[in-house]
Amino acid sequence: xxxxxxxxxxxxxxxxxxxxxxxxxxxxxxxxxxxxxxxxxxxxxxxxxxxxxxxxxxxxxxxxxxxxxxxxxxxxxxxxxxxxxxxxxxxxxxxxxxxxxxxxxxxxxxxxxxxxxxxxxxxxxxxxxxxxxxxxxxxxxxxxxxxxxxxxxxxxxxxxxxxxxxxxxxxxxxxxxxxxxxxxxxxxxxxxxxxxxxxxxxxxxxxxxxxxxxxxxxxxxxxxxxxxxxxxxxxxxxxxxxxxxxxxxxxxxxxxxxxxxxxxxxxxxxxxxxxxxxxxxxxxxxxxx
Amino acid sequence: xxxxxxxxxxxxxxxxxxxxxxxxxxxxxxxxxxxxxxxxxxxxxxxxxxxxxxxxxxxxxxxxxxxxxxxxxxxxxxxxxxxxxxxxxxxxxxxxxxxxxxxxxxxxxxxxxxxxxxxxxxxxxxxxxxxx
Numbered sequence: 134x135x136x137x138x139x140x141x142x143x144x145x146x147x148x149x150x151x152x153x154x155x156x157x158x159x160x161x162x163x164x165x166x167x168x169x170x171x172x173x174x175x176x177x178x179x180x181x182x183x184x185x186x187x188x189x190x191x192x193x194x195x196x197x198x199x200x201x202x203x204x205x206x207x208x209x210x211x212x213x214x215x216x217x218x219x220x221x222x223x224x225x226x227x228x229x230x231x232x233x234x235x236x237x238x239x240x241x242x243x244x245x246x247x248x249x250x251x252x253x254x255x256x257x258x259x260x261x262x263x264x265x266x267x268x269x270x271x272x273x274x275x276x277x278x279x280x281x282x283x284x285x286x287x288x289x290x291x292x293x294x295x296x297x298x299x300x301x302x303x304x305x306x307x308x309x310x311x312x313x314x315x316x317x318x319x320x321x322x323x324x325x326x327x328x329x330x331x332x333x334x335x336x337x338x339x340x341x342x343x344x345x346x347x348x349x350x351x352x353x354x355x356x357x358x359x360x361x362x363x364x365x366x367x368x369x370x371x372x373x374x375x376x377x378x379x380x381x382x383x384x385x386x387x388x389x390x391x392x393x394x395x396x397x398x399x400x401x402x403x404x405x406x407x408x409x410x411x412x413x414x415x416x417x418x419x420x421x422x
Numbered sequence: 423x424x425x426x427x428x429x430x431x432x433x434x435x436x437x438x439x440x441x442x443x444x445x446x447x448x449x450x451x452x453x454x455x456x457x458x459x460x461x462x463x464x465x466x467x468x469x470x471x472x473x474x475x476x477x478x479x480x481x482x483x484x485x486x487x488x489x490x491x492x493x494x495x496x497x498x499x500x501x502x503x504x505x506x507x508x509x510x511x512x513x514x515x516x517x518x519x520x521x522x523x524x525x526x527x528x529x530x531x532x533x534x535x536x537x538x539x540x541x542x543x544x545x546x547x548x549x550x551x552x553x554x
Binding site for chain 1: 444445452459490494
């Protein structure tokens with residue numbers, strides 16, 4: 134009798150513990166998802182990602198719509214833009230609502246832009262439907278403005294940035310046009326010209342690119358070697374100059390004109406970056422929602 | 423669509439077009455620094471900390487060389503850290519005699535003739551030869 138009783142109690146314990154475990158699992162998944170969302174709200178993105186991964190693994194396909202979107206946000210906030218773009222893409226395909234799909238496309242575009250993948254960002258914007266409402270259309274113009282600027286198509290970029298501003302901001306539009314005019318001056322700087330100038334007169338290319346300190350430095354260094362070469366030629370012979378001075382002169386002369394080209398490139402990139410930042414500053418000053 | 427609804431909708435759209443921008447302020451600010459290129463400046467922290475007068479003199483020579491001579495040169499050194507950095511670190515660690523000998527040993531190896539002996543730095547593609 135005792136054995137039967139014992140067996141029965143073991144059987145019931147097993148049944149109840151299994152039931153409890155199953156129920157507990159379902160609740161856990163739901164609670165884990167809620168917990169991950171709480172972690173996002175408290176800006177603990179790395180922990181939130183770990184938790185979302187757990188929900189994805191045990192959820193077997195459920196919660197995907199929300200999870201991919203939230204994971205994209207976590208990666209975006211952690212500045213891992215490559216993964217952010219990947220998860221926004223997954224969220225896009227899991228989503229059914231058209232408006233949210235468009236928002237996800239913008240988020241993916243933003244991630245690609247911040248990762249400096251301007252070409253892919255442009256492809257993403259091409260995927261948007263033509264008949265967007267004014268809100269999304271304006272947003273597309275804003276992102277297209279950035280994309281074209283990154284790709285070096287400044288004419289298109291200017292058009293898009295101007296369209297990204299509401300019609301009530303005539304003053305800001307004029308300001309943007311003026312900023313793009315300044316860009317024409319920067320585009321006139323030619324790294325090739327800087328290189329050639331420095332080939333003839335060491336340091337001149339650097340001065341042309343606006344770097345006086347390096348220009349003077351290069352000039353004095355090369356002039357020093359030239360004086361040394363003349364002195365050696367008079368005191369010893371031209372062969373002594375060829376063996377002892379010429380390799381050094383050649384090294385710093387070459388370094389000078391290559392440096393001039395690099396300085397000109399860097400100057401162009403720096404100026405473009407500042408102009409771009411100025412444009413976005415003007416846009417940020419317009420009335421926002 | 424009724425006439426009234428159409429008028430309300432058209433009014434809202436025109437109002438939106440006139441006043442409100444779709445891109446939010448944080449969205450604009452997030453992209454503002456995207457293309458801003460910061461000027462890279464090498465600080466050479468190790469050269470600015472000297473324990474005695476000898477180290478101070480060599481550090482000064484090194485910084486002067488880097489600022490006025492090396493800056494006008496192309497990328498000629500095949501190693502990272504460069505030979506001048508290696509020389510100064512070596513003098514600071516082993517003293518003038520051993521440090522200078524070590525620096526000259528490094529200069530004799532700065533030719534790229536035996537790349538199989540060194541690992542390459544993926545970023546600069548230079549051969550890694552740290553001071554031991």
